[in-house]
Amino acid sequence: MRLLANIPHPLLKISIFTNDNRFTLKFESGLYEQTYKFRDGDGYDSVDAIIQLVTDQFCIDVLQLLNLQHKMKLSHTSNLHSSNEPDFPVII
Numbered sequence: 001m002r003l004l005a006n007i008p009h010p011l012l013k014i015s016i017f018t019n020d021n022r023f024t025l026k027f028e029s030g031l032y033e034q035t036y037k038f039r040d041g042d043g044y045d046s047v048d049a050i051i052q053l054v055t056d057q058f059c060i061d062v063l064q065l066l067n068l069q070h071k072m073k074l075s076h077t078s079n080l081h082s083s084n085e086p087d088f089p090v091i092i
Contacts, residue, residue: 004047007054011063016050023050027062032069034062 001024007014013028023044025036038044044053 005051007051009059012059014054014059016047023047025050025053027059027066029063029066030070032066034065 001017001019003015004018004023005016007016011029013026015026015028017024017026021040023038025038027034038050044050
């Protein structure tokens with residue numbers, strides 16, 4: 001995979017890659033990421049076409065999904081950690 005461009009954004013790292021005749025648009029924030037892949041013939045056949053896709057509303061939607069990913073992770077991992085804690089006797 002080869003990096004073609006980075007799109008500046010105050011909250012997200014946005015990158016455009018190419019690999020095997022397709023473009024990958026990747027959004028990253030902290031430990032979470034979203035990727036969107038475009039094949040030849042999808043209408044997005046250049047870096048400029050992908051950049052035009054990344055509107056303010058697209059970024060807002062991505063941030064909402066990243067927030068949902070974070071909430072899901074916390075919800076599922078908090079249940080896991082609370083049930084795996086061993087019971088230790090109280091020592092005075």
